[in-house]
Amino acid sequence: MAGKRRYEDGCAFAQGLDVVGERWALLVVRELMFGPKRFSDLKSDLTGIATNVLTQRLTDLEAAGVISRRDLPPPTRGRVYALTDWGRELAPVIEVMGRWSARNPRLQFGWPLSVSAAMMSLGSMFDPSRAEGVEAALQFDFGGELFAVTVADRRLRVDPGRHPAPQVTVTGDQNELLPVLYAGMPVAEAEANGLAVEGDREVLRRFATLFPMPDPAPLPVTAT
Amino acid sequence: MAGKRRYEDGCAFAQGLDVVGERWALLVVRELMFGPKRFSDLKSDLTGIATNVLTQRLTDLEAAGVISRRDLPPPTRGRVYALTDWGRELAPVIEVMGRWSARNPRLQFGWPLSVSAAMMSLGSMFDPSRAEGVEAALQFDFGGELFAVTVADRRLRVDPGRHPAPQVTVTGDQNELLPVLYAGMPVAEAEANGLAVEGDREVLRRFATLFPMPDPAPLPVTAT
DNA sequence: CCGAATCCTGTCCGATACTG
DNA sequence: CAGTATCGGACAGGATTCGG
Numbered sequence: 001m002a003g004k005r006r007y008e009d010g011c012a013f014a015q016g017l018d019v020v021g022e023r024w025a026l027l028v029v030r031e032l033m034f035g036p037k038r039f040s041d042l043k044s045d046l047t048g049i050a051t052n053v054l055t056q057r058l059t060d061l062e063a064a065g066v067i068s069r070r071d072l073p074p075p076t077r078g079r080v081y082a083l084t085d086w087g088r089e090l091a092p093v094i095e096v097m098g099r100w101s102a103r104n105p106r107l108q109f110g111w112p113l114s115v116s117a118a119m120m121s122l123g124s125m126f127d128p129s130r131a132e133g134v135e136a137a138l139q140f141d142f143g144g145e146l147f148a149v150t151v152a153d154r155r156l157r158v159d160p161g162r163h164p165a166p167q168v169t170v171t172g173d174q175n176e177l178l179p180v181l182y183a184g185m186p187v188a189e190a191e192a193n194g195l196a197v198e199g200d201r202e203v204l205r206r207f208a209t210l211f212p213m214p215d216p217a218p219l220p221v222t223a224t
Numbered sequence: 225m226a227g228k229r230r231y232e233d234g235c236a237f238a239q240g241l242d243v244v245g246e247r248w249a250l251l252v253v254r255e256l257m258f259g260p261k262r263f264s265d266l267k268s269d270l271t272g273i274a275t276n277v278l279t280q281r282l283t284d285l286e287a288a289g290v291i292s293r294r295d296l297p298p299p300t301r302g303r304v305y306a307l308t309d310w311g312r313e314l315a316p317v318i319e320v321m322g323r324w325s326a327r328n329p330r331l332q333f334g335w336p337l338s339v340s341a342a343m344m345s346l347g348s349m350f351d352p353s354r355a356e357g358v359e360a361a362l363q364f365d366f367g368g369e370l371f372a373v374t375v376a377d378r379r380l381r382v383d384p385g386r387h388p389a390p391q392v393t394v395t396g397d398q399n400e401l402l403p404v405l406y407a408g409m410p411v412a413e414a415e416a417n418g419l420a421v422e423g424d425r426e427v428l429r430r431f432a433t434l435f436p437m438p439d440p441a442p443l444p445v446t447a448t
Numbered sequence: 449c450c451g452a453a454t455c456c457t458g459t460c461c462g463a464t465a466c467t468g
Numbered sequence: 469c470a471g472t473a474t475c476g477g478a479c480a481g482g483a484t485t486c487g488g
Contacts, residue, residue, distance in 0.1 A: 005479085012328065027233070048231065263471070
């Protein structure tokens with residue numbers, strides 16, 4: 001419940017911060033972006049979140065209309081949390097802010113990304129102007145979570161589930177793939193690191209050129 | 225300073241939240257979007273912020289490279305805070321999130337908007353598809369803060385300062401103009417409320433059709 | 449075992465008073 | 469004008485416990 005600390009500001013943006021501006025809230029949304037999850041999945045994907053905080057966020061986000069909870073039918077007992085249509089419309093917010101954050105001069109590359117974070121980052125970093133004439137159909141399998149990724153008509157699609165006709169299939173840990181996309185690591189090196197690539201490696205290599213990293217912003221002139 | 229509570233998440237988006245995800249941070253950025261401001265201006269435009277919190281945010285945002293502080297040359301004693309180039313790139317983040325928030329089913333219209341909030345909302349709500357063939361040149365004067373607003377080539381520009389050749393000039397309180405843009409209030413009614421309109425009222429009337437309000441998202445099925 | 453409620457502790461926020 | 473000092477209270481973080 002909570003005493004609901006709010007900005008009393010007529011600005012819709014500020015009222016949006018009242019809904020999803022609290023700590024962890026947008027990360028919960030990010031984790032649900034590709035489909036419903038259970039409490040324990042959220043807890044393990046959001047490393048560091050406390051159970052009571054997660055409970056609180058789920059309660060608040062449901063009350064606001066951003067997510068909904070559903071009880072699973074037997075035999076799979078349990079409940080899952082899913083974005084509402086309105087909640088799913090936060091995807092551009094996450095993508096645009098992710099793109100801004102890519103210029104963070106203090107960006108850290110050491111920490112791992114969750115599967116959802118890695119897949120959302122594709123939409124953030126995709127550059128349509130580089131996709132002229134590119135057609136690609138990829139399937140990713142990150143520990144059993146499948147994604148169908150398609151580039152066509154200068155657009156990128158990232159859908160949960162199996163791809164009907166992939167040209168290349170990538171299986172392994174998402175954190176082994178990301179250096180190929182964002183740091184120019186050769187595909188062969190990622191394979192040596194444990195990533196399994198089946199099919200047309202050239203499609204993956206070409207795909208990896210569509211996600212340019214922007215230059216980092218300047219650090220402040222720390223007069224400390 | 226401070227023990228800097230951080231998500232230790234490799235996701236650039238999450239690291240962006242580490243920079244501008246704290247309470248009030250993005251509202252400070254919003255207030256600086258059209259030019260530098262002094263501490264006391266920020267304090268009065270952000271109704272409800274405590275001075276120590278504002279100090280803390282300005283310190284943190286400067287350390288992160290989002291804003292910079294400059295001491296004014298004599299005779300105007302004092303210092304001002306300005307966005308860095310990287311900080312200015314947060315404009316799309318605020319606009320996209322503002323657009324999402326416009327569908328908030330609990331959106332409150334009672335509270336006033338600051339001048340910067342009102343001007344940022346134009347960029348959020350502008351619909352290019354409605355601006356086909358529209359050319360408009362407006363000047364707004366909100367208590368001495370001037371803005372040059374231009375629609376041309378299906379694009380909207382909102383710049384601080386005087387417009388070189390306005391077709392219509394609006395003077396008064398920004399909160400008297402907004403119902404004309406977002407709630408279909410007739411220009412004449414806003415004038416009766418105290419807004420001063422000089423020049424071609426038809427330009428303003430046409431301008432007001434470019435900012436459609438989306439349907440609110442459904443409220444959750446409160447099964448309390 | 450999953451989802452959540454309940455401690456307790458530490459940090460951050462909010463409001464006001466005060467100072468260079 | 470531009471902050472600092474102070475303090476109560478709200479919220480986050482972590483561990484433990486409870487109910488289905």
